[in-house]
Structure formats: structure tokens, C-alpha cells
Amino acid sequence: MTQLPEDNSVKPVEQDKDRGNQLFPVFIKLNNLHTVLIGAGNVGLEKLTAVLKNSPRARVTVIARTILPEIHALASKYAGVQVVNKSFAEYDLNTADLVIAATDDSDLNNYICQAAHDRKLLVNVADKPDLCDFYLSSIVQKGDLKIAISTNGKSPTVAKRIKEFLNREIPDEIDDTLQQMSELRNSLKGDFAYKVRKLNEATAVLVESKKAKPDNKMFVRWLIWLTSIAAVGISVVSLWYREPAFQNYVENIDPMFYYFLGAGFVFSMIDGAIGMSYGVTSTTFSLSMGVPPASASMAVHLSEVLSNGIAGWMHYRMGNVNWKLFKLLLIPGIIGAVTGAYLLSSLEHYAHYTKPFVSLYTLILGLVILSKAFNRKPKKSADKIKKISLLGLGGGFIDAVGGGGWGSIVLSTLIAGGRNARFSLGTVKLSRFFIALMSSLTFVTMLNSGHWHAVAGLIIGSAAASPIAAKISNKISTKVIMVAVGVIVVAISLRSIVNFIIKVI
Incomplete structure (x- = not known):
């Protein structure tokens, strides 16, 4: 039997597969989904604020026995938010598309995570990266431009500092540029290659040295x-x-x-x-x-x-x-x-x-x-x-x-x-x-x-x-x-x- 020679060139690729951030970034249309948030304390308030800041028309159901007054005040400003004062039960997830567990009870968070996985739902568990299917990123927003920052759950503080840096360095006028580029794109006539060339020429100044x-x-x-x-x-x-x-x-x-x-x-x-x-x-x-x-x-x-x-x-x-x-x-x-x-x-x-x-x-x-x-x-x-x-x-x-x-x-x-x-x-x-x-x-x-x-x-x-x-x-x-x-x-x-x-x- 002929022995195949070793292909050493493959080894580095195999070794690199598990290195770095393995998360796949996506932007979700929460307006079309139903998010269930369990927990209405300080962590729940933080999660709800982050969701509504990025998707003001999101449909969110908040479930908790103890609810901060700030949760009620925030919910009153958004038509898509419903606050339910009760203990969590598995059937609460029957109509959910996404789940966020934000209670201060570790066992309850584990229970919520298992219930979500039984229904093949994606879940985020506060302060438990290993239990999370997705993270809520630090967000930089300038009008229609939105940038999500992830540290793979390693350091939210670093993500916060990067957010501050980008907010400072990216001018607010970038949104005016986006609107102008949208108008230019809609006005261009010709085939796809011609449009790409013209848009590249118009945006070259953004990356000019x-x-x-x-x-x-x-x-x-x-x-x-x-x-x-x-x-x-x-x-x-x-x-x-x-x-x-x-x-x-x-x-x-x-x-x-x-x-x-x-x-x-x-x-x-x-x-x-x-x-x-x-x-x-x-x-x-x-x-x-x-x-x-x-x-x-x-x-x-x-x-x-x-x-x-x-x-x-x-x-x-x-x-x-x-x-x-x-x-x-x-x-x-x-x-x-x-x-x-x-x-x-x-x-x-x-x-x-x-x-x-x-x-x-x-x-x-x-x-x-x-x-x-x-x-x-x-x-x-x-x-x-x-x-x-x-x-x-x-x-x-x-x-x-x-x-x-x-x-x-x-x-x-x-x-x-x-x-x-x-x-x-x-x-x-x-x-x-x-x-x-x-x-x-x-x-x-x-x-x-x-x-x-x-x-x-x-x-x-x-x-x-x-x-x-x-x-x-x-x-x-x-x-x-x-x-x-x-x-x-x-x-x-x-x-x-x-x-x-x-x-x-």
C-alpha cells in the first residue's frame, strides 16, 4: 500500500480554525420578531434599553415577579413592549423568536436557557457567555450607519472603549454622505459594473490617505x-x-x-x-x-x-x-x-x-x-x-x-x-x-x-x-x-x- 506524503501546508489552517472570534455578525429585524425578556431588575432594564435604543418598534414581552419602576416608565413609551408581572413558565416561550434571560437567579437562568433550547430558540443569558447563543453588542450609530462591536464575550469594557473611540472619530456628517450616496445610486443608469465603478469613485475620498x-x-x-x-x-x-x-x-x-x-x-x-x-x-x-x-x-x-x-x-x-x-x-x-x-x-x-x-x-x-x-x-x-x-x-x-x-x-x-x-x-x-x-x-x-x-x-x-x-x-x-x-x-x-x-x- 502506497503511503501518501504528509501535507504540512494543511496543518496551520487546521490549527487556526479554533482561534479568534468565531461569531458570525448579523443584524436582526426585531420589528418582525417576538423577543421575550425574563427579568426586570437592573440587568433587565439594561437589556431592554439596549433593544429599544436600536429597534424602537421591537415587540418585547418582559416577564418578572419584581419589576423596577423604570421598566414600567420605559415600557409606557413604546407600543411594542408588554410587561407581565408573574413567575416564568416554559409556556411563556411558545410564541417567542428570541429569548433574553436577565434574572439574578443562576438556576433560573439555566432553566430558561434549557427551555429555549428545547424549542430551538436562540437565547442570551446575562453574564454567562458560555450559555449564550448570541450577544448584545456595543453599538456605534451615526444616522443610518450602524457598527456592532464584539469581543467574543471576553471584555465588555474594551468594547465600550472602542465604541467611545469610534463615536469620537466618525463624524456625524457621515449620515449626510450615506443619503447622498443613496440618491446617487438610484440616479445611475447602466449595467452593474458601471454603477459599481461610479460608486467606488465617489467614495474613494473616504479611504484616501x-x-x-x-x-x-x-x-x-x-x-x-x-x-x-x-x-x-x-x-x-x-x-x-x-x-x-x-x-x-x-x-x-x-x-x-x-x-x-x-x-x-x-x-x-x-x-x-x-x-x-x-x-x-x-x-x-x-x-x-x-x-x-x-x-x-x-x-x-x-x-x-x-x-x-x-x-x-x-x-x-x-x-x-x-x-x-x-x-x-x-x-x-x-x-x-x-x-x-x-x-x-x-x-x-x-x-x-x-x-x-x-x-x-x-x-x-x-x-x-x-x-x-x-x-x-x-x-x-x-x-x-x-x-x-x-x-x-x-x-x-x-x-x-x-x-x-x-x-x-x-x-x-x-x-x-x-x-x-x-x-x-x-x-x-x-x-x-x-x-x-x-x-x-x-x-x-x-x-x-x-x-x-x-x-x-x-x-x-x-x-x-x-x-x-x-x-x-x-x-x-x-x-x-x-x-x-x-x-x-x-x-x-x-x-x-x-x-x-x-x-x-
Whole structure:
């Protein structure tokens, strides 16, 4: 008998069969099935919430002796949910298509599992992966796009973290892309191969590498750095010939410089974490240190030229810029900022009277920041703000007059209107560079300020913090920071207003 040679090439395939996640992913139309959920405690509530969040019209029967009030409250909002207050019996599964066991009794869960298998039904048993025929995955949803995440029952915590990552990285605008692709697909004429080719061409941008557009990347980089250098050059030359105080400042550094240096660094780090408040915190601090409103606003905007140029470039490199939104904000924002800077500079001689109004403005912004800290849920994408250019015009004007507010007003409005937080932050930062540049040039050409310690300190401090702040913008919990900033801004603004009232009286 001839012996066949060994085929070693088959062994790795055989060895790999039992490795990795063996689950087959499917999406089930629960609207057409009957799901029976046994258990109405905290675990049952979690399972029911997950089912209804993904399939609001699912038919679910909840069976349990003890039922949480939250179960009844949730069931009252969905017509397909029925709650039955009784002990489980095998006949409860006679009309079931899927079964979920979510009781805190291990023996009862085993009994439910066996009863389901006797009827050839698929069952999920909470916290018992070995007894499960299917798992309830962590879900990422952006409109019609839905992604299910499975760790093969090994670690729901890892699945949760991956869900958070994908929710952050996938823009909400992907749903708009899906709708447009659906319309394109329905409009295409021709054979199957032609349609596939056209759809592949239309979606190629979604998987384009960052190297696919080197010219655009190079253009933005040179635009930011050249305009930064030009702005610094114009400011230095103008100040050198028009301000003797500036020349003396170079030789004799005011000790106050170091206070503004530290303040600029701290405020820029806070701004990088929550996407707003640099202007309002810096202006509030400057006013409390005796700097007039127009000079305070000039100091803030000059410091923001370099810091926002760096931050905007970092966000651009990380792909955080929505270019359509950027174009809608830029020109109106510049017009509003230049107009506001001109108006405030013209009133510099009346700083004693304008200061309480600016303090009132920073007080309002402080209250806005506090309100955002406790209510950060964005609206649905269907409620997105439409008048972007008007928002940019008003935001630029108020920002220049009040020494800050571009982030607090524009970014908050965009996010509250349902826009993606990461893309909104990157776009607002980049547009802020050009707006701060133009308002700064307006201030410099109109003012004869002697508060260069504030200007230099804020410029150097904020520029040093900007690269770090851009990288941590998605990694820090913001609520505590926003509360602290809001309280400080409100307290200092109230102090300034009260002091003014006391002087008047």
C-alpha cells in the first residue's frame, strides 16, 4: 500500500480554525420578531434599553415577579413592549423568536436557557457567555450607519472603549454622505459594473490617505506660518516706531509680565481642553489687573494669533477641520472682528465707562460656560444651525468688543446645533487664527497702549501651551474645568462691577 506524503501546508489552517472570534455578525429585524425578556431588575432594564435604543418598534414581552419602576416608565413609551408581572413558565416561550434571560437567579437562568433550547430558540443569558447563543453588542450609530462591536464575550469594557473611540472619530456628517450616496445610486443608469465603478469613485475620498493631497496640506501650512510671520513683523515695526514704551519694555521687563505669562499658559490649556474661554478668562484677568478694555482685547487677540495658528495647524494635521464650515465662518468673522476692534479702539479714552460693560459681558459668558457644563447634550443633527455666516459675523464682532467669546459663542452654538464636537473645535480654532490676526492689526494701528507686559506675557504663555492643548482636547473630562472657569469668571466680573458701582455712589 502506497503511503501518501504528509501535507504540512494543511496543518496551520487546521490549527487556526479554533482561534479568534468565531461569531458570525448579523443584524436582526426585531420589528418582525417576538423577543421575550425574563427579568426586570437592573440587568433587565439594561437589556431592554439596549433593544429599544436600536429597534424602537421591537415587540418585547418582559416577564418578572419584581419589576423596577423604570421598566414600567420605559415600557409606557413604546407600543411594542408588554410587561407581565408573574413567575416564568416554559409556556411563556411558545410564541417567542428570541429569548433574553436577565434574572439574578443562576438556576433560573439555566432553566430558561434549557427551555429555549428545547424549542430551538436562540437565547442570551446575562453574564454567562458560555450559555449564550448570541450577544448584545456595543453599538456605534451615526444616522443610518450602524457598527456592532464584539469581543467574543471576553471584555465588555474594551468594547465600550472602542465604541467611545469610534463615536469620537466618525463624524456625524457621515449620515449626510450615506443619503447622498443613496440618491446617487438610484440616479445611475447602466449595467452593474458601471454603477459599481461610479460608486467606488465617489467614495474613494473616504479611504484616501493623508498623502493624497500634499498640495493642499502644504498650502495651509505655509499660509499659517507666513501670515504669522507677517503679522509679527508688522506689529513689531509699528510698535517700535510709534511706541517708546515698547522700546523701554525690551530693556526693562515689568514684573507683571510673569503673571501674564503664567495666565496665558493656563488659560490656553483650559481653552484646548474645552474649546472655549481663553478670551473671556484672559480679558477678565486683564481687567482685574487694571488694563483698559481695548488694550485688554488687543493683548488677548495678539496672543491668539500665534497660539491659534499653532492649534489650528495641529487640528488640521489631525484631520479635525470641516472646510465647508471654515469658509462660511471666515469672511463674516473677519468683518465682524475688524468692526468691533475699530469701535472699541475709538472708545479707549472712555475706558472708565466701557470697563463695567465689558465686565457685564464677561459675567454673562461666565454664566454661559456654567450652563454648558451642566447641559452638554447636543441637539439632533436635524436641528443644525443654518445661518453660519451670520453666526460668524456676530461672533467676530462680540469677540473683538468683549476681548473674547468666539469659542464660547460660535463653538457652543455649533455643538448645540448638532454638529460634530471634534470637527467644530478644529474648524473654530483654525478660523480663529485669521480673525484674531485681523482684529489685532486693527488694534495695533489705532491704539497707543502702554500695557505691553500683558501682551508679551499672554503671547508667549499661550503659544507655549497651544501644541499641548490641541493634543489633549479629546482626552480630558471637561465638566470640572468648565465649572471652575465659570465660577472664577463670574466672581471676578461681579467684583469689577461692584467696585464700579461703589465708585459711582
